[in-house]
Amino acid sequence: MTDVGDVVAAVYADGWSRIVATLIRLTGGDWDLAEECAQDAFARALRRWPVSGVPERPLAWLTTTARNRAIDVIRRASVEAGKLREAGMVEPSMEPVPAPAYDAEIPDERLELIFTCCHPALSVEAQVVLTLRSLAGMSTAEIAAAFLVSEKTMGQRLFRAKQKIKNAGIPFRVPPAHLLPERLPTVLHVLYLLFNAGYGDPSRERVTAEAIRLARLLVALMPDEPEARGLLALVLLHDARHAARADTDGELVALDEQDRSLWDGARIAEGEAELERALRRRRAGPFQLQAAIAACHATATTAAGTDWPQIAGLYTELLRLVPTPVVALNRAVAIGMADGPEAALPILGELAADGRLDGYHLLPATRAEMLRRAGRDGEAREAYAAALELAPTEAERRFLRRRIDGLG
Structure with a gap:
């Protein structure tokens, strides 16, 4: 017999962001209502599915339930506003916008959600926490624990980020084509920050896993963007060495001293394949160059066999594109x-x-x-x-x- 809890958890992993994105658009940008209705839908599934059985299309059921709940809330608010207006207690402009009619298709608006969370008008910290909450579906408590702050503090940060979106009129949409080149790097940077926030820290492994999942999602939604594939290749190649970065006592192990038999060969192969697909576009960018460097390390069978001259050359090119002191430091090592x-x-x-x-x-x-x-x-x-x-x-x-x- 299928465990309903496992089914709900599986749908939640990939479906949360789809449902939230759909509801944010439906509610005219009400992030809190969108998250509340999405949570309500999953709670109803846990109550009903053990009795009625798991529906044939679980995500469709959850999306419909969440949308109906949102529409009901909006309609109730509209009726209440109408009554108050009749009593002369509210201006007509305060009445909520009616919800659009429900259609049978489940739109995938996660790309809009990614670009809204990573809008340059928001601070980097706000971009990161919004991405974890809205795209990864992590609770406020989980995000707070990952960043070593109290749940109350993280709740305030999330509130301020959502208010910034509302007050600044940040649109829920993918930017027009001519703005994509300048906006995509922000998205990639935030996802890489997420990966690094969890990498090597057992208490933050979910953050790293979510960064990889979101990188995969971005590639699926933007398959023609080579830098998106470059980021995915980079995090896969780094994560492939995860098991060897510390010994059995939890002590850090330098790269040239790691047990390479612990490296994940399948993940390295996947990272290499993604890098090759990106490079075929002949538009090499910073993440592709970093992935190429990571591939040089990951494919060397011994530390002595590492192609350091090639790595030094790649860092020289990376420094030309990203002239930061940290890149210069890594080039010096190479x-x-x-x-x-x-x-x-x-x-x-x-x-x-x-x-x-x-x-x-x-x-x-x-x-x-x-x-x-x-x-x-x-x-x-x-x-x-x-x-x-x-x-x-x-x-x-x-x-x-x-x-x-x-x-x-």
């Missing part, structure tokens, strides 16, 4: 691995003098690694100690202490 640590140290010195990476622990940590490889242990110890003072997590601090102890 040059150090390709041409020797002494080749990287002057670049690292320039980055330190630049000042934009002040307080970023990976700059002194990278310098320490290059000094260690060059046999300059005394200087390496000092650089590791500087990185240790800046490291943001206990796992990274333990890793740096082990590096210091390894110097003897």
